Amino acid sequence: MFENPDHLGVPVAGTSQIVDCHCHIASEAQHSRSFIDGSISNVVAALSAQGVPVTAKKLSALFYRKMQDPLCDELVMEMAQSGISKSILLVADFTYALKDCALTIEESFSRHRDVLVRHPGKFEVFGGVDPRWGNDGLALFERSLVEFGFRGLKLYPPCGFNPSDPALFPFYELCAYHRVPVLLHIGPTSPALSFETCHPFLIDGAARRFPTVNFILAHGAVSFTEECAMMCRFRPNVYLDISGYQATLGWDPQCSAVKNTVSQGINHKVLFGTDWPVFRLQGDQLSFVEAIAREDGPLSQLNEREKSLVLHKNIQGLLQAAECPAAQTAIA
């Protein structure tokens, strides 16, 4: 009864093909406890400073209530309500850096494969492997492309590695062979991890060395925005996604961060993303699509062609290359 019926099941006009390029499975098992506790401690500090009676325990309880969708059934429902036709699930591998992960990375891949099978056509998966797992990690990543049907590589450099480290080159060679993109986290994150390896310029060495591999800078409209836009403008195989824009809506409901990014002549490089389920306490997928696609929203000055690039065509183009039959056999 608290849901405005006007908002239910009615996609925003002209947005029914949206592809959300940045999501995660909403499940406690997919995340490290220390990663989430670190983020929660920052929120508790901010709220306590405002005199809000909050404890980490209460906040955790609220957050974990929103992390009970291991098979993505709720996400599929919210996608239908908001005009999102497909979402990309990213497997962030914290298992090397943080030792309190509930699942091994193999188990995590397996759960994502289950979701692919359960909801045909609704998802793609980018498998994430910490390069310090070496050949085992490389073999798992290749299996994910050849056997599981995954369509990209997800990297989380704040786990403590440089995305241009030579240890990653065999992974990028696989990406080049299988024609799949790499999406890497940009910007600060949970205090449980390092912020030293979160800068977008760190990918330049790899992007230059592997010109046929496409790299997506996650949160590029929120963190290091100028640098991310610069990389997109000058490095042909670098893109950015706008996920995390919800964090700016508190002081800027007009979403100027995204508006600024899409006004720089790089809309052939900008991808829509929400970072589900990170902002589930703030709103649902429909409200986040509305914040971006509404008439007076940050895309309002774009023509229809540019809007469609940002909302779905750019990521569809990146995924299309991997559909080529040549990209189905193993090389490792």
Next chain:
Amino acid sequence: METQTHLEEQILVLVAGTISGKFKKTKITPETHLQRELGLDSLGVLSLVFRFEEAFGIDLSQMDLKIDIAKLRTVRDVMNAGRDILDQARTRQNV
């Protein structure tokens, strides 16, 4: 009716106490949009939830709520949610 009006006023006060910065001067009515007009983000929503608990002496984590706070769009939605939560809390006390 008087009780309901009083509750709505209390919730208006809670919402007003939650917003900050340039939105402080925004006139708040039941139709005001939480995110677009009051800049209520994750922190704002959480602030509202915990201030509500404190004001009414309830612990939401102990209640089996069917309310999805992510779907609260307007101040009116918050008022409706608040009324239902308090009804549910009273029912629990009477059981």
